[in-house]
Amino acid sequence: MTARDLDRREVLAAAGALVGLALPPIGCSADTELALAPGQVAVPLSDLPEGDRRVVIVGENPVEVLRADHTVTARMLRCTHMGCVVRWRPDARIYVCPCHDGRYDAEGNPIAGPPPRPLATVPVSIRGTRVVLG
Ligand code: FES
Numbered sequence: 001m002t003a004r005d006l007d008r009r010e011v012l013a014a015a016g017a018l019v020g021l022a023l024p025p026i027g028c029s030a031d032t033e034l035a036l037a038p039g040q041v042a043v044p045l046s047d048l049p050e051g052d053r054r055v056v057i058v059g060e061n062p063v064e065v066l067r068a069d070h071t072v073t074a075r076m077l078r079c080t081h082m083g084c085v086v087r088w089r090p091d092a093r094i095y096v097c098p099c100h101d102g103r104y105d106a107e108g109n110p111i112a113g114p115p116p117r118p119l120a121t122v123p124v125s126i127r128g129t130r131v132v133l134g
Pocket of ligand 1 (some may be wrong): 079080081082083084097098099100101102113114115
């Protein structure tokens with residue numbers, strides 16, 4: 001891997017994390033109908049199409065939210081090795097960390113490289129038409 005490859009990967013990883021910021025209501029906790037605890041984020045269920053992966057910023061961390069088979073799961077996208085932002089590769093159905101080429105399977109379990117633990121899960125609860133993360 002060259003320094004140029006690493007720079008490009010870091011930019012792509014950061015851009016992927018920012019996608020969550022660019023989505024209008026996602027990441028917005030200014031919901032007057034829900035009492036959210038500090039650090040919690042509410043996302044409208046309507047913003048989570050079935051089978052789609054969305055990135056939401058919770059605190060300072062990118063969290064992937066996946067709605068599939070009538071359930072919603074959330075996973076921290078911080079590598080468990082040194083905290084770089086991992087990204088989903090749909091073609092291979094794995095998460096890849098750009099820093100040291102750590103890899104995780106589709107369930108977030110480490111399968112190659114230095115990551116010592118699975119990607120952390122984030123608590124999810126459904127409140128009416130909202131998904132609360134954290
Ligand atoms: S920080 Fe992800 S493999 Fe090292």
